[in-house]
Amino acid sequence: MFTYQYPHPAVTVDCVVFGLNDRELNVLLIQRDLEPHRGSWALPGGFIKMEEDLGAAARRELEEETSVRDLYLEQLYTFGAPDRDPRERVITVAYMAIVNLIEHPATAATDARNAAWFRADDLPKLAFDHAGILAMAMDRLRAKVRYDPIVFEFLPEKFTLREVQNIYEEILGMTLDKRNFRKKLLSTETLARLDEVEMDVAHRAAYL
Amino acid sequence: MFTYQYPHPAVTVDCVVFGLNDRELNVLLIQRDLEPHRGSWALPGGFIKMEEDLGAAARRELEEETSVRDLYLEQLYTFGAPDRDPRERVITVAYMAIVNLIEHPATAATDARNAAWFRADDLPKLAFDHAGILAMAMDRLRAKVRYDPIVFEFLPEKFTLREVQNIYEEILGMTLDKRNFRKKLLSTETLARLDEVEMDVAHRAAYL
Numbered sequence: 001m002f003t004y005q006y007p008h009p010a011v012t013v014d015c016v017v018f019g020l021n022d023r024e025l026n027v028l029l030i031q032r033d034l035e036p037h038r039g040s041w042a043l044p045g046g047f048i049k050m051e052e053d054l055g056a057a058a059r060r061e062l063e064e065e066t067s068v069r070d071l072y073l074e075q076l077y078t079f080g081a082p083d084r085d086p087r088e089r090v091i092t093v094a095y096m097a098i099v100n101l102i103e104h105p106a107t108a109a110t111d112a113r114n115a116a117w118f119r120a121d122d123l124p125k126l127a128f129d130h131a132g133i134l135a136m137a138m139d140r141l142r143a144k145v146r147y148d149p150i151v152f153e154f155l156p157e158k159f160t161l162r163e164v165q166n167i168y169e170e171i172l173g174m175t176l177d178k179r180n181f182r183k184k185l186l187s188t189e190t191l192a193r194l195d196e197v198e199m200d201v202a203h204r205a206a207y208l
Numbered sequence: 209m210f211t212y213q214y215p216h217p218a219v220t221v222d223c224v225v226f227g228l229n230d231r232e233l234n235v236l237l238i239q240r241d242l243e244p245h246r247g248s249w250a251l252p253g254g255f256i257k258m259e260e261d262l263g264a265a266a267r268r269e270l271e272e273e274t275s276v277r278d279l280y281l282e283q284l285y286t287f288g289a290p291d292r293d294p295r296e297r298v299i300t301v302a303y304m305a306i307v308n309l310i311e312h313p314a315t316a317a318t319d320a321r322n323a324a325w326f327r328a329d330d331l332p333k334l335a336f337d338h339a340g341i342l343a344m345a346m347d348r349l350r351a352k353v354r355y356d357p358i359v360f361e362f363l364p365e366k367f368t369l370r371e372v373q374n375i376y377e378e379i380l381g382m383t384l385d386k387r388n389f390r391k392k393l394l395s396t397e398t399l400a401r402l403d404e405v406e407m408d409v410a411h412r413a414a415y416l
Contacts, residue, residue: 002295006255008216011288011299047214050297054288078286078301080219080262087210089258091219093286093299 009080009089013058014045014130016076016094016137017068019101019117020154022163025170026101027123027134030065031114036086037127043134044068044115045092058095066115067107071097076137084129096137098144100154121173145171149188158194161185217288217297221266222253222338224284224302224345225276227309227325228362230371233378234309235331235342238273239322244294245335251342252276252323253300266303274323275315279305284345292337304345306352308362329381353379357396366402369393 019026048057073095080091227234281303288299
């Protein structure tokens with residue numbers, strides 16, 4: 001079999017999967033059961049097979065390690081610092097996805113001791129350069145929610161503006177001015193104000 | 209030396225370098241002097257070295273093949289379809305840059321028979337999947353100019369609105385409505401209208 005006369009690195013895929021519900025941003029992690037970094041938490045991922053596309057490898061590894069499947073993974077960035085793996089040169093193609101937390105429970109499988117959702121603001125120390133990969137994915141997510149109404153996919157059909165603001169504040173990691181936020185949100189014309197109020201709130205019920 | 213017990217693909221970098229002047233969009237290409245696709249035109253690029261970062265490999269290959277250097281390369285996307293190279297699995301990390309055409313003449317060097325700037329709307333057939341890589345870079349460039357005033361870096365200090373519109377039309381590949389374009393452009397407050405007119409134009413001299 002022909003091989004080019006240049007050194008060949010190992011190539012992996014890694015997945016940053018964000019899980020949203022109506023108030024929390026979570027990240028899907030696995031606990032490694034193999035060296036290096038055995039026992040550490042890490043992004044789900046693994047080595048590509050020679051006959052599969054990069055995106056297919058990402059979907060396969062994610063399902064094998066966490067049972068999470070049927071989601072849209074987009075390529076994020078390729079990380080290739082020569083020393084990012086302690087053993088040999090490993091280049092990793094990172095993917096990201098945003099899913100509804102409730103629809104995607106995590107269950108550990110091959111190569112992973114454990115798989116679980118973690119609150120994005122309370123993560124364990126991650127193996128390899130995975131903290132850096134996650135940070136870039138977080139930047140991409142924040143850029144996305146600023147121009148794309150993806151957040152609404154994770155809210156129930158009827159919701160209050162306070163609930164929308166909560167989830168934006170959770171993702172952006174900052175407190176937003178209530179008046180400016182509402183003005184901007186309502187100017188996008190994606191929402192309709194209903195003549196209903198919350199039923200289970202005693203004081204100052206909010207419009208839906 | 210330790211190596212993971214998984215098959216290792218070859219890994220390359222490829223560079224899409226756009227060259228702009230005040231009226232033309234160009235793409236930097238090399239003519240291959242090695243198999244496969246010997247004699248075909250292609251994006252500058254090549255195999256990574258084990259000790260270098262991906263971005264460093266892209267800069268090195270670009271300079272080796274075209275003499276073009278000192279530019280900002282950003283990572284575009286990683287292409288890894290199993291059959292994209294006829295010989296073995298080769299994954300390529302693509303980079304892109306936008307430079308001033310006048311400041312970056314192209315000269316062929318190692319592994320390349322020839323290096324040259326081509327008009328973006330009149331390109332030769334490209335080797336491998338390079339037409340697809342270029343198409344993605346073109347999309348990224350068009351998205352960029354829609355929200356970022358990068359085009360002005362490639363215009364002289366004083367210019368007419370017609371000149372700006374020309375270069376936008378060249379990049380976007382479409383004719384723009386003159387009134388809407390001017391309205392939008394002047395509303396961005398990045399420009400100052402001068403009380404000067406073009407001196408070498410006999411009829412209807414334009415404001416600068």
